[in-house]
Amino acid sequence: MVTDGGGRRGLALSIVIVGICMVMLDTTVVNVALPSFERSLGADAAQLSWVVAGYTLASGLSLIPAGRLGDRIGHKPVFLVGLVVFTLASLWCGLAQSAEELVVARVVQGLGGGIYYPTVTSFIQVLYTGRARGRAFGLMGSVIGLTTALGPLVGGLLIEALGMEDGWRWIFFLNLPIGLVVLIAGLRFLPRARVPGEQRSGLDPFGTALVSIGLVVFTLPLVQSGGGWPAWTWSLLGVGVLVLVGFFAWERRVERAGRAPLVPPRLFAHRAFTGGVINGTAFFAAFTTIFFVLSIYWQSSLGYSALETGLMMVPNSLASVAGAFLSERGTHRLGRGVLVIGAGAVAAGLVALAAVVLLVPPERTDWVTVLVPTVVIGFGTGYFIAPNTQFIVSTVDPIEAGAASGVVSTVQRLGGAIGIAVAAAVFFGVSAVAGPAIGVPVAIAASAVLAIAAFALVFTLPRRLPEPHD
Known part of the structure; x- marks a missing residue:
């Protein structure tokens, strides 16, 4: 645990909680902007789905690899790199000139958020112990809940004030000053300490690639089918399932070899x-x-x-x-x-x-x-x-x-x-x-x-x- 005074610990906790709130805000703020994407960028049904699902999918896929990387090189650099990716991708989202570009930018934004999201719990473990740690987690949960609640209202206010055509861009530009402040404060005040007893697990890049491909291939026909189910959608669903089965077979092989799998199969025993x-x-x-x-x-x-x-x-x-x-x-x-x-x-x-x-x-x-x-x-x-x-x-x-x-x-x-x-x-x-x-x-x-x-x-x-x- 970090041994600095309570004020410095509180400041570090505030930094990571503000960072995580940016991720959660952008999970809900886009819901009210979907018709704006349709009107301003000509987004079709599949593209609207990808704006939301692509962000969530990319974020989920990066959580475990990012946590493993933090175990190896320390959680501070992982937090800062993820924050930079998220903030720059927010700028890209706001500047997007087509629905396709917005979808790609949202995927990158989700990737950045997923990179630094898991480091927050590690910082709380570094900064606090015992009941103070429980209170810190409770504070994090409450603030995240409040931020998530405010997302639709913030998005609605911005679009109402700035118009359907361009108001949606500011739901992403809003992240720029916040991200910059969090980055500067993080460089100065976040601790370099590791979580006590942390293991430096391997990254399992092949397993990461397999599960990413499998989930994307599985999700693609659900989004792109447009409600119909031609033969190619069923084919892709089958391919996605096969790749995911291959992923679990690979994870078993990694575990038997004594290395650290991305998803330990023993858990499912x-x-x-x-x-x-x-x-x-x-x-x-x-x-x-x-x-x-x-x-x-x-x-x-x-x-x-x-x-x-x-x-x-x-x-x-x-x-x-x-x-x-x-x-x-x-x-x-x-x-x-x-x-x-x-x-x-x-x-x-x-x-x-x-x-x-x-x-x-x-x-x-x-x-x-x-x-x-x-x-x-x-x-x-x-x-x-x-x-x-x-x-x-x-x-x-x-x-x-x-x-x-x-x-x-x-x-x-x-x-x-x-x-x-x-x-x-x-x-x-x-x-x-x-x-x-x-x-x-x-x-x-x-x-x-x-x-x-x-x-x-x-x-x-x-x-x-x-x-x-x-």
Whole structure:
């Protein structure tokens, strides 16, 4: 642990938390800008999907390799390099002159964010111990939740003030002064210390390449199909599955050779861990999709502004913050029950939201009609996410907790990317045949199916967390 005074530790913590908030802000801020991308850049359905899913996918794929690189060379340089990539890519996003260019810039931006995101937890481990470390993680979670909640509102305000044509560019330019300040402060104040007991694991570049190719090939037909399923989409899905099977075979070979695999196969010998990973993937695929679909429908079909759309999303985000705040107490009192309540609330909220959008005529649809379902979804999301990670990691031996946490964080991001791809394919495909008023509830219902699957898989996890040791 760093032995400097509390003020210096607090400053270092502030630096990395501001950095991580930039990543989370750009996860939600783009939702209200999707119709602006369509209008300003002529983005089609697939390109809109890639703007969101490409960012999430690139971020998820870089998490574990970046963590391994931090183990080898130190987390400070990895944080700073990732921050520079993210900030410059934000500039590129804002300057993009075509939808294709924006998609590529967003992928690079996600890559940069994924590089420095995992270093934040390592810095907290360096800076704090015991209960102070728990409070630091709690602060990080609360600030991230608040930033995520503000994303749609910030995006809506910028587009409302600066116009549909160019206002969206400033949701990316906003990162430039923040990134510059964080970079200068990070160079000066972040510690060089390593996490005590850290192992210098190998990078497994071939494994990284295999899983990246497999996931991109698997996701590509979901996004590009446009709701139809020609033969090439099924072929690519099959190729993606085969590459991913090859990836797991390679990881077993790496582990048997005594080297450090990217994803340790031994973790999946724990049935509860496997069920928990599938549970987390399904849950993130379910809840991350609703505002992608609603934002396009709200503005393009119902005629609401970007600001009105952002305001419609705020109650959901604030409910998520409240759920996250209460989740720690709920975990201690209810054990696995906190996950049952969280996943159940999201599933019920999605079913109710699909029913409301289907049954209420478009001319009578406003923020009040969707308020209760979106608030229920938001609360369930916040109540579920942090305990879910804790419960999944608790299913493996303590010595494997670091590797398990990395796998969980990665599949959460990848689940979100796949969920966006599936929801977009359903929404645009059904809308092309029956109109958006039918496409939206069908896409939300597809997400509800995933949430129900996540609810069922909760029961594969242990009833209680092991008692913590200070």
